[in-house]
Amino acid sequence: MPRRVTGMAEFDRVTGGGLVPGSAVLVGGDPGIGKSTLLLQAAAALAARSGRACAYVSGEEAIDQVRLRAQRLGVTAAPVELASATSVRDLVEALDHADGPAVVVIDSIQTMFVDSLESAPGTVSQVRASAQELIRLAKARGFVLLLVGHVTKEGMIAGPKVLEHMVDAVLTFEGERGHQFRILRTTKNRFGPTDEIGVFEMTERGLMEVANPSALFLAERHGEVSGASVFAGLEGTRPVLVEIQALVAPSSLGTPRRAVVGWDSGRLAMVLAVLEARCGLSFAGQDVYLNVAGGLRISEPAADLAVAAALVSALFDRPVPAESVVFGEIGLAGEVRAVSQAEQRLKEAAKLGFERAFLPPRRGKAREAGAQAPQRASAEGALETVEIGHLQELVETLSSVSPGAPMRRHA
Template identity: 65%
Template sequence: MSKRGLTFICQNCGAAYNRWQGKCEACGDWNTLSEEGADRPAGPGRKPGKGRLFKLEDLAGDATDAPRIASGIGELDRVTGGGFVKGSVLLLGGDPGIGKSTLLIQATAALARLGQRAVYISGEEAVAQVRLRAERLGLREAAVELASETSVEDIIATLSEGKTPKLIVIDSIQTMWTDTVESAPGTVTQVRGAAQALIRFAKRTGAAIILVGHVTKDGQIAGPRVVEHMVDAVLSFEGEGSHQFRILRAVKNRFGPTDEIGVFEMTGAGLCEVTNPSALFLSERDLGQPGTAVFAGMEGTRPLLVEIQALVAPSTLGTPRRSVVGWDSSRLSMVLAVLEAHCGVRLGGHDVYLNVAGGMRIQEPAADIAAAAALVSSLVDAPLPPQAVYFGEVSLSGAVRPVAQAGSRLKEAAKLGFTAAVVPESARESGDPGLRTTEIGNLASLVADIAARGRRKAAQSAGEDG
């Protein structure tokens, strides 16, 4: 009998080594290697070392859209690309308490009310706890099948009986374990083995499966990154405890667009869809205050208007503070450097704070112009026009570069009552008839306009005092 092979798996990133060592060379973490069996079981109905012949297809074959199952929740269907694809597996991650279980119990209940079989498997809560949550949400009458189980083999055997479910929720994948892997539940090998078994079941039966994944302190889904590569879509549920808004973002989607978002509002009755998030994010704007600018952005195919707030204050520190919430801090540093080098804006002795209102996170560089306008407005104490929107990317030379889908941004702004827009020069052809557009080719012209506005305000204040 051959000796059983051993391998050492990093419990943080999934890297494998043939001997133990203190530091993982792949992720750099210490003391994360755990000894696990290296034997791999053969596939179902196979002998080790044996393969079967399969047919190779041509690229010129007929291509049809993947059949989808509408969940009944519009924002969730938007993010997934129109509904759940049969036989697909989705991975949903988010901070603890953000509302992942609430969203999924609402999704299974909505599908059950449409006459489809929906199953909710919880490895963290008892059936009574799930029932209490459903009762609080008013979903007690929905025909959702519940279970509290962690054995993957038992789950697959149970779900294989009777009619195949349309949707299966596994909450969470870190609590599942399989007999084919010789390691403790929750380890990287167990998570990967359990995910492989569930993916095989989904592809064989055509059931859509949603796996809930825990996240680490830095917001990444815990476990090996290979699990994210194995599934068909990765969704991230974002939000902050101080805000009632929740953002469902598609990070990866084999059957739809990526970077698509759905907006929800957490209420006492659960998560409610927000069909017009721009109006909601702008509902409490500080009109007439310096340091605020409205950014017309795009999240996937959805135009979204949010308020960017900036505060520039004299610093008493040797190294001024640079604090940003909801935007890339390195992007802020670049905009500040361009303002210093090409626009004559001296911020070396000032603390700079930048915030995206409403708990929204912006990832596209088109927010450069809005951020720069808010910063200069706060520095010179000059309010920006309250009915104007801003978008455009700033290059290191100070030039304003064009951005994609300018027409959709301007149409959304006009729909919400805005009358002016500061845009790159190439966006003039996309202007909405109801908007007065100001095309700028470099950042210096925008800074000069805001500075002149500040001088006029100072002169008016001096005249009133005199």
């Protein structure tokens, strides 16, 4: 069956090319992050594009409150039917007919209740029963069901874990309160790729799409500054360039601090250990702070080499070579391992005007770790590639130690 395309390119990218009729999609995120705004905009865009009515059911707000938000977003002309209800029985009676809406938004599933159960709305049994009844109706009638899910303080969607197994797709809406960027990420999708992201910017007129997130994440980058490197990452099928910042400062504490924002703290501990054990550096007595600029959270191991470059640059107070991108996975022996889709990362870097890339050896070109200096491959277009086989080679490049010279321990 043809997908129902909203016309919001970032939203359609995350859902795998549009919404599949009869599917159930769960959208989770922190309070106030913009879940209701996003789904109201998506429902209005789909209704205006297809001409078919869409329904927005709120269990938390009155109809007039939803209409006020629609006026602020400028979507009052779209044929979106509004309702304020919490009884699943009433919803099923209203939606169980052939000429029903094409898309139904339930905001939120934790406010719905089935009157055959005595427990309060939001409990595990009520959330499971309410979702099951609504998903059954969506499959039978062929409309798209969009469920808003509250999250716990740990960031998990509240209610039973089986709720995520019942739906066809799970989307998480991420973002920092201090940043205007919002990231919609796919964690499960039966009809498309996972780990796909859509980037939005929160404005007074609602969420605006960001077509080129790499340029936006790098907009405030300041030239050659020590402790900063640009990571060529991959989110789903989209290459994204983001700046990684590191700060190494003397510590007055017995146990130095290790603070991380946007990356895995365990992964940082591993990179620091490899730099100390395999490259002769010392971070003892130093506080280490790591930040992924722009509010993006990175999870792929390919960021290891970019993090190491930022740490070494901050330690020696020498900037990473100008207009360079870095990516690669680090092993415990200090070797730099190949990562997937390197060509796609290089193309994105060249498109944004970068001139050099530090990357792992290509498959078939692997060599003994630390045996020789960084190997420069032929320039690909306007981009020069520098292959790093061992982490010590990167340290020598950034610390301006000539190849083959003994590595001094930095205190």
